[in-house]
Amino acid sequence: MRIARVLFIIFLFITSFPLSAIGKDVSEEMLLFFEEKELIIETPARHKQKAKESPSSISVITEDNIKKLPARNLAEILETVVGYDVTYNGNVRRSNIAARGLLDTSLTKRVLFLVDGRPANRVGDGIFDIGFETPVNNIERIEIIRGPGSALYGANAFSGVVNIITKPPKEKGSGDIAATYGTGEAKGYDINFNRPIGNIGLYLTASGLHFDNEGIWNENEQVNRESIGLKAVYKDLTLSFGYNDNDKGLPQKGRYAYKDFVSENLAWFLYGDYKFEPAKNLNLDFNLYLNTSDNKLLYSDKVQSAVNQDQLRDERRIGGEVLANYEISDKFTILSGIAARHERFEYNLDLGADERHSTSKAIFLQIEGKIEKGIVTIGTRYDVHSIYGGHTSPRLSFLYNPMDDARLRFAYGNAYRPPEFLEMYGYRGSTRIGNEDLTPEKVNSYEAGIGYTFSKYMDADITMFYNDIEDIIVFNSGTSKYQNSSGTGSTRGIEVELKSRPVKSIHLFANYTFQETHNDYTEDRFAYAPKHKFNLGLTGEYGSSVLTLTAGYKGSRKDTFGNDLEDYMVINGKYIYSIKKNIDLSIIARNIFDKRYVVEGHDPQYTTGINARAYIYEGVSVWLGLRYQF
Template structure:
């Protein structure tokens, strides 16, 4: 069915089978330089250690969670370009694009846009913004050159991290003085007039450590033909026409530490176009601007007694957006109840929305060694969230008078703001966790967290994890946890919108999750794991028709879902840069009210790949991503979205010059034509074809 792509997938599976069959006959060179051995040990440690499962460094096989760690080596060798590219290979994670070009995450059968149900951290600092609730709006296109590793917990994390840790937690760890001593410069360019420049630096002076990066990217982005949007003639949209995807982004990061005292700071500024446009109408003049920055001061492991340590931190986040939306193009004509009569808008319909959101927080974590093999972690957290400076203006339309045409610009910030201004939320949280190494082979983790919000009742979320290494090279995990997602500011306070209305009376979403995992090292080269999960969600926040408002939809708590599935991973490593990998996800989700399948979520998903260190000078990687069919609602006249497979490849040249590397990568090697799902645009969201990138890296 996939022709060339299928051939590659079958070839990869064949290679995996060969590696398993002949693993005992594969030999690793006996002599290696001490530097090569140290480098290999460092990478192996990076792949096996995770911090967000317990808030401490823990090996994956002992962690009370189902987890994945992706290292800088894998990121480089597989030719990834953005954070969204990386998350595609994580079992249970699905990535798709919305009308504005943002890449959203769906996890383990959740709705196809639920980035707000995943807690995202950068170096342990939470970056979910209060307006959208998620982090992908700001960080889906994060350049990966500066990433040391990405830790992913698949499953609830509210017992440790509170709100938004509904389906999972992601921690992006950036590079520092352990990874580089001096400067690294990287320049790349390729398809869609893309150019990217990155400067990474790190230096250590006795007890002072400083590291950070500067990154700038400018690209026209891929543009594809959109055959039909929501507004076909005589409404006169721009369809059929081409999508818009230009973006420019500046990203700065800084880490400065003196002994145990550390300062972290990030600044990001971005301008982009709307891919298709707001409300599913193809336009070409939208201009979306975002600015985000945070600063954090943390003191690590302040020793109070021989057994008690404290880690206090204080932080501040600010997020500003300034969006100019062209919601209807020039020449738009609005239909009326009178057949054949239309209201003309010769200059189209445009709007300006802008908002500032602030988060001020304090957290203090304590770690107490009760006795040998038992550690108690407890703490409290306070956050003050505030949105203000809401501004809204309409171009060529009167928001207060049935959206009739008017003179070019009118400011509606006072009499018809798009969102409630000066809204505030306060959150008080208490958490505790006990890690007990009962025997050499059995670990028990029990935790609970209570979060109190000013606008709705508090929520308590426990978790229990039992890890049993029941035989040599094998382990088993039994896990249970609950989690919640607090409604974001958009869902609660959106107003004066003809299409979507907020609801200040929303309750948090809730989930119960049961997981079972077993892992086994088949040989010294082959390892694998399989897990089963069952999720029961309730009070999900959805849009439903609001009586008396015509076409408007309003956010409401609705029914939930039942989601069951399994994830399988296999990895074969033969030392150095020679390894193969594969994972497969099965997920079956149904609505608890009508027992229909959750829409637009593939039931089957898989990744296959192989990496070969051809010589000391060349590394080659081939990777294939496969997505199953994505269903529509039974009553829909639109066809189910078909399955598809993509093949990517990357080639690295190294060691032929001191401190210099060159990398070339091709995404969608066979130029597969495929779409991401849309809930509204009839022709969905067409995705990019074959694309190329060449990268030069120099260290000094």
């Protein structure tokens, strides 16, 4: 692999553009990377607005960004976002995400993931897979809220919201086919096909991936995924269907440390959305969705026990919303809505029942007023749940523009993360028993930010935040086998973003996150919360070539065992060469300089064997891609 790395770097220098000639043949798409604030978005306020008018701290990743970033999956895209941090629990196939230091042991539960506005976190454990399990070939853009979002979205919008917006059908037929081959026996394909039939627009997508790394702890690191999706649009009606068949190995510690321990997951969804305008300045939006997931965690027969049993999960969620957006005048807008959903979770290791059900209902209201040089947003949402009762989530924000190029933002929000079915009813023999009396985690969040656009070539933002967390769901294996809602803690920090276009064909970005966290329960930092994190990126285009280089630094942090993990920096790159107007060759190199770093320390209960080893993340990885557009 050292030879491959050297050849890749030489290849970049030989074929990349001459800096003295920069400024020619610039694609207009690249400008989107640095005109983010002019983009029209919907996630922060649930109606269309310019990104610069958002009541929340946001980041937007466009289709063009995704194409040029040296990222193979959603996790590697999101780790470049300021305030967000991705960690790998056990292996590259299990990626977890935190917003503003709030990961600890919650995996992805404290960030709400939406796909075209549809809630996508799983029913049983609240997780959304951001690794190779989720295809990224049909993403149009990703709208990301940094901070609480429960005032509009309810459960799980605790520290952030990520809305993945997929590509819509186009008026003219088109499509593309792509193939991938790389390190870890990676073989993949992507197919996107757009075809209008009469007044109906159709967009079909299919993708597959086989991945089988050598493994750090054992050889059980394979991924096999097949996905298909269909989106149909007729006037104001959109219907979507998705299917994902994902099998993967789980080479982790403790009960997972077996070569033949695998996860098999089959999931599909249906989604419908209808928008119309019954009266002037009044827009209504109706949506319905059905999410299903059948998940199996399978052990070898020789290790079956009360603790190590096959886990069979069958989960369903059906829900819907009605939203009304009324523009009273050019200065005042009222958004109101109702939501309801029913969830069913069947688990063979449930504590005393074959299946569990829950229902929830919600009502929300938001008032947005434009004053001279500013926008005030006030909103609240009330959710009532059949198991853990009601919760009110208010928010208030003030955006002020003292000058055309300057902006100030102040915001407060309250959000919650509910206990999941596994936390309330899961059973692990004599080691862990669910607690039906758990209550939702709660956070009061405060932030203040300032931004300035120096020119059309440079933009900067600085945001300060503070989060006060209550009723954290904790588990102490040394004193109790029950989880309880007794934890408290706080996080505070500063986020800095800078984007620059010194000349038309070179784009630079840099972001830095400083955060201090404190878990009152452990009297230490929250796990996996580095004090310092920064990203640097450069994208340049000349003629038929595009080159992107990124550097990511992560400071020292604790893992869940209390180990101190050292800081590290990783350099990544992507090169795209247009062989013809409709044929692109790409090379992605992750961890170019083969930096080895620990993502999870050893379990202190063990002094020998697999559980006494730290998990060291994979070294250099090179993936080749070929895409044909028609």
